[in-house]
Amino acid sequence: MKSIDVCVSPDLMHLYPVDGKSVVVVDILRATSSMVTAFAHGVKSIYPVAKLDDCRAMKSKGYLIAGEREGEKVADFDLGNSPFEYMAPELRGKQIALTTTNGTQAIAKSLGATEIIIGAFLNLSAVADHLINSNNDILVVCAGWKGKVNLEDTVFAGALVDKLSGKFTPACDAPLAAKHLYTSAKTDLIGFLNESSHVKRLNKLNIHDDMKFCCTIDEYRVVPVLVNGHLAVKD
Amino acid sequence: MKSIDVCVSPDLMHLYPVDGKSVVVVDILRATSSMVTAFAHGVKSIYPVAKLDDCRAMKSKGYLIAGEREGEKVADFDLGNSPFEYMAPELRGKQIALTTTNGTQAIAKSLGATEIIIGAFLNLSAVADHLINSNNDILVVCAGWKGKVNLEDTVFAGALVDKLSGKFTPACDAPLAAKHLYTSAKTDLIGFLNESSHVKRLNKLNIHDDMKFCCTIDEYRVVPVLVNGHLAVKD
Numbered sequence: 001m002k003s004i005d006v007c008v009s010p011d012l013m014h015l016y017p018v019d020g021k022s023v024v025v026v027d028i029l030r031a032t033s034s035m036v037t038a039f040a041h042g043v044k045s046i047y048p049v050a051k052l053d054d055c056r057a058m059k060s061k062g063y064l065i066a067g068e069r070e071g072e073k074v075a076d077f078d079l080g081n082s083p084f085e086y087m088a089p090e091l092r093g094k095q096i097a098l099t100t101t102n103g104t105q106a107i108a109k110s111l112g113a114t115e116i117i118i119g120a121f122l123n124l125s126a127v128a129d130h131l132i133n134s135n136n137d138i139l140v141v142c143a144g145w146k147g148k149v150n151l152e153d154t155v156f157a158g159a160l161v162d163k164l165s166g167k168f169t170p171a172c173d174a175p176l177a178a179k180h181l182y183t184s185a186k187t188d189l190i191g192f193l194n195e196s197s198h199v200k201r202l203n204k205l206n207i208h209d210d211m212k213f214c215c216t217i218d219e220y221r222v223v224p225v226l227v228n229g230h231l232a233v234k235d
Numbered sequence: 236m237k238s239i240d241v242c243v244s245p246d247l248m249h250l251y252p253v254d255g256k257s258v259v260v261v262d263i264l265r266a267t268s269s270m271v272t273a274f275a276h277g278v279k280s281i282y283p284v285a286k287l288d289d290c291r292a293m294k295s296k297g298y299l300i301a302g303e304r305e306g307e308k309v310a311d312f313d314l315g316n317s318p319f320e321y322m323a324p325e326l327r328g329k330q331i332a333l334t335t336t337n338g339t340q341a342i343a344k345s346l347g348a349t350e351i352i353i354g355a356f357l358n359l360s361a362v363a364d365h366l367i368n369s370n371n372d373i374l375v376v377c378a379g380w381k382g383k384v385n386l387e388d389t390v391f392a393g394a395l396v397d398k399l400s401g402k403f404t405p406a407c408d409a410p411l412a413a414k415h416l417y418t419s420a421k422t423d424l425i426g427f428l429n430e431s432s433h434v435k436r437l438n439k440l441n442i443h444d445d446m447k448f449c450c451t452i453d454e455y456r457v458v459p460v461l462v463n464g465h466l467a468v469k470d
Contacts, residue, residue: 011247065353085348147250149243150408172432173386177416184415197407 004138004164006157006172006178010106011147018113022136024127024160025110026119027143028152029198030081031103033120033214037083039233040122040220042092046231048104049097058097071201082210083122100128102143107226112143118224118231119216121156121189126221128163138168140178151196152214153183155189158182159217175199189215239373239399240406241392241413245341246382255347256282257371259362259395260345260377263387264433265316266338268355268449272318273299274468275357275455277327281466283339284332302334306436309334310433317445318357324457342461347374353459355467356391356424356449361456363398373403386431387449388417390424393417394452424450 007016026032035046049055052074059065066079073080073223081100098104110116114136125209131138140160141173143152158178161170185192190212193199199211224231242251261267270281282298284290287309294300301314308315316335333339345351349371354362368371371440375395377388393413395406396405405411420427428434439448 008243009247011250012382015246143407147247148407149412151412172383174384175381175390176430176432177384177386177412180352180416180419181269181412184419195411220408 001167001169002135002137003171004140004153004161004168004175006140006142006161006174008142008149008154009144009147010102010109010141013109013141016139016140018110018139020136021139022112022131022134023110023116024119024131024138024140025103025106025116025143026140026153026154026156027100027103027106028120029157030083030210030214031040031098031100031143032085032118033122034081034083035098035115035118035224035231036120036122036220036222038086038091038096039222039224041087043086043091043096045095047095047097047229048069048107048231049099050104050108051120052099055097055099063095063097065089065097067163069101071101071205082207083213084210100224102145104135106141106143113139116226117161119156121159121217122219123222124156124163125161125218126223128160131164132167137171138164145198150198152198154178155182155185155192159186236404237370237372238406239375239396239403239410241375241389241396241409243377243384243389243409243413244379244382245337245376248344248376251375255371256348256374257366257369258345258348258351259366259373259375260338260341260351261375261388261391262335262338262341262438263355263391263449265318265445265449266333266335266378267353268357269316269318269321270333270353270459270466271322271355271357271455271457272343273326273331274457274459276322278321278331279328279467280330280331281459282330282464283466284334285339285343285344286315287334290332290334292347298330299326300332304336306336307439309417317442318448321361330343339382341376341378341439348374350431351355351461354391354395356394356452356453358457359391359394360453361458363395365458366399367402372406373399380433385433387428389413390417390420390427394421415449460467
């Protein structure tokens with residue numbers, strides 16, 4: 001049986017070879033939730049960029065530029081990091097360059113994998129089905145918060161381990177720990193995450209609705225895949 | 236209120252400044268459990284050493300030499316890493332040099348803290364009382380397994396967060412996650428840890444009794460403290 005592993009922080013990626021693996025990058029609040037939402041609403045592609053200036057430079061190439069730092073939209077950018085912004089009809093068919101505090105860095109550290117896909121509660125079952133179909137060993141890469149473990153990404157990893165149990169075997173203790181966290185969280189995901197440090201950060205920014213939406217399971221069926229540095233969904 | 240934080244892997248220690256903190260090093264299976272047992276049975280001091288050869292060199296200085304690699308006793312050493320070995324009456328008053336796969340490395344990365352103490356389920360309440368008395372910000376450093384998160388050390392961290400709740404506030408999500416894991420584990424700690432990868436490793440070595448003993452809560456009252464590179468307990 002193929003295995004599923006969980007890297008709880010991008011700062012531990014040196015311990016997890018990605019070669020031959022399907023990597024699922026997750027940054028529930030809010031990068032990967034926003035990406036999934038964008039594709040579900042017809043965005044053509046998303047180009048993840050680590051640095052603000054590199055993102056800004058894409059504007060002249062016809063991209064919309066999007067991103068946040070410390071949870072807040074960058075002032076001169078077209079879009080921030082709220083999933084609700086990515087539902088706008090005028091984004092249909094558009095290309096977006098996106099930089100976020102943690103999410104885009106997690107993608108950068110996953111390069112070299114057989115495939116890199118984007119996971120969120122919003123597309124949980126679609127991601128699970130995709131992984132069953134790919135049938136590679138799986139590594140879930142939690143974006144975390146500036147290298148530290150966070151609750152929401154680890155709980156998502158646990159939800160995926162749980163959903164794939166019987167089909168993929170936990171590679172070590174991290175997927176087991178994540179699954180236990182999910183078990184504790186699943187009956188009241190929003191309540192469980194309300195105590196997390198990043199949720200408190202977001203609540204200060206008055207974006208509690210973002211958090212609630214990001215906890216919606218299986219709202220969409222899209223699975224964004226990284227191809228030549230750009231995220232897109234298959235037609 | 237002072238805070239309590241949890242570093243789930245020594246490979247994340249660059250994110251956790253130790254200055255001004257009480258650091259609790261934990262390696263439940265089995266380094267810190269064995270250390271606590273040794274002091275409870277009258278060992279005078281333990282000198283934690285990272286490398287096998289450095290440990291071996293202490294033999295000529297009158298130390299007993301102790302250690303394991305990959306869970307097994309080093310062939311020419313006096314002692315391995317089973318807590319039961321450290322109950323021997325002939326160890327009373329002796330100095331021991333000890334090297335282990337993960338535990339001694341976690342201590343090395345904690346140097347610079349206001350104090351470094353040794354925690355295990357065996358001395359949980361004594362550690363909690365000591366920390367309340369010291370009243371510094373607390374960092375629990377989980378030894379993990381070769382940089383990866385493990386269940387047993389994280390569950391111990393959660394037990395400590397739980398025991399100190401109301402007196403020390405969780406610094407970020409890692410202590411919250413650890414506390415949730417402990418809540419899931421506490422009614423059947425041995426059963427919970429039986430699925431952990433290191434326990435499976437130990438069971439292969441026929442040392443299930445070690446694991447059961449290491450899960451005993453509050454067997455001892457000793458709190459080993461690092462002073463000038465040596466662990467000892469106050470008289």
